[in-house]
Amino acid sequence: MNTHWPTANLDPVRRLRVMAAGLNAAMYAEAHLDLPLADIWAIAEDLEGELPYLVPTIRDFRCRPTGTDRFPADASGPLGHAARFDVVLQPGWCLMQTRQIVGGMAAVEEGDGCRFAVLGALRRPGSASLQKALRPLGRTRGHLMIERAAQRALIRRGRATT
Numbered sequence: 813m814n815t816h817w818p819t820a821n822l823d824p825v826r827r828l829r830v831m832a833a834g835l836n837a838a839m840y841a842e843a844h845l846d847l848p849l850a851d852i853w854a855i856a857e858d859l860e861g862e863l864p865y866l867v868p869t870i871r872d873f874r875c876r877p878t879g880t881d882r883f884p885a886d887a888s889g890p891l892g893h894a895a896r897f898d899v900v901l902q903p904g905w906c907l908m909q910t911r912q913i914v915g916g917m918a919a920v921e922e923g924d925g926c927r928f929a930v931l932g933a934l935r936r937p938g939s940a941s942l943q944k945a946l947r948p949l950g951r952t953r954g955h956l957m958i959e960r961a962a963q964r965a966l967i968r969r970g971r972a973t974t
Contacts, residue, residue: 824904824918825929832931838946839932841954849919849926851965856906856917866960930954
């Protein structure tokens with residue numbers, strides 16, 4: 813093994829951006845938010861309490877803690893569908909996946925606020941053309957998810973606008 817190979821350390825948002833490109837993700841969006849990283853990440857990491865507000869296709873999300881940053885979770889949707897997710901949750905990074913889908917969120921400090929990103933992709937062979945067709949809708953839905961997260965953070969701070 814050559815120990816002189818170059819390495820690259822990517823922050824969580826850049827890592828999610830690379831994953832979106834590699835997965836040909838149907839949904840990827842990122843934005844600068846005029847909120848502290850701690851405020852937006854408090855929403856993102858509260859999967860059970862906040863994910864149903866952020867993602868309309870999730871009615872309920874139940875985590876089964878293991879005492880580590882990796883744990884299983886069960887999701888159910890408004891039409892009765894259910895899925896078991898493998899979750900990795902670390903400061904500024906959340907990756908959730910089943911055998912068929914991948915979802916993720918990432919955040920980093922940026923200027924006086926933070927940069928927040930979201931990802932949604934299919935994990936099916938041959939899904940690249942379908943995901944490409946869904947990308948315009950996915951980008952819109954991703955930005956709506958980011959807006960919802962920012963609004964939820966403002967509500968927690970008591971600064972929400974109606």
